[in-house]
Amino acid sequence: xxxxxxxxxxxxxxxxxxxxxxxxxxxxxxxxxxxxxxxxxxxxxxxxxxxxxxxxxxxxxxxxxxxxxxxxxxxxxxxxxxxxxxxxxxxxxxxxxxxxxxxxxxxxxxxxxxxxxxxxxxxxxxxxxxxxxxxxxxxxxxxxxxxxxxxxxxxxxxxxxx
Numbered sequence: 001x002x003x004x005x006x007x008x009x010x011x012x013x014x015x016x017x018x019x020x021x022x023x024x025x026x027x028x029x030x031x032x033x034x035x036x037x038x039x040x041x042x043x044x045x046x047x048x049x050x051x052x053x054x055x056x057x058x059x060x061x062x063x064x065x066x067x068x069x070x071x072x073x074x075x076x077x078x079x080x081x082x083x084x085x086x087x088x089x090x091x092x093x094x095x096x097x098x099x100x101x102x103x104x105x106x107x108x109x110x111x112x113x114x115x116x117x118x119x120x121x122x123x124x125x126x127x128x129x130x131x132x133x134x135x136x137x138x139x140x141x142x143x144x145x146x147x148x149x150x151x152x153x154x155x156x157x158x159x160x161x162x
Contacts, residue, residue, distance in 0.1 A: 002046070003143050003146075003147040007139070012056070018050045018051055020049070020142070022159045022161055023046065023047070023159065024158070027045070029043075041154070049159075122134060145162055
């Protein structure tokens with residue numbers, strides 16, 4: 001799901017032509033023993049820096065959910081307004097979070113439901129009446145470039161150039 005947060009980073013911080021310059025991530029396996037055997041983390045912080053020095057950070061901790069916060073200065077930044085996803089639903093053993101990928105679709109946070117609904121509506125409208133899509137292939141490619149960077153940053157314990 002992190003790639004979707006990178007799409008938000010780009011929309012909030014790079015809408016005026018700025019671009020991601022570097023990314024740094026740190027993470028640990030602290031909570032979810034079910035995924036402990038795979039090369040993944042259940043708790044992480046990702047920081048993106050743009051060419052103009054803008055910063056965005058994204059945290060994931062199973063007990064607290066996902067918290068996306070752009071730094072001031074982006075073209076679409078709403079002052080002190082983080083984007084939050086509530087913690088995963090608790091299930092099974094006491095105190096054990098259900099992995100977010102296993103949550104039923106109906107439990108997506110309202111902001112995600114609304115965003116998906118608006119995206120699908122826009123897509124169908126363009127197909128029906130024509131016109132230009134609000135996003136392009138390059139938007140997806142740039143989000144994917146960001147999505148490829150956290151694993152390398154985590155492995156090397158260094159910021160990586162985008």
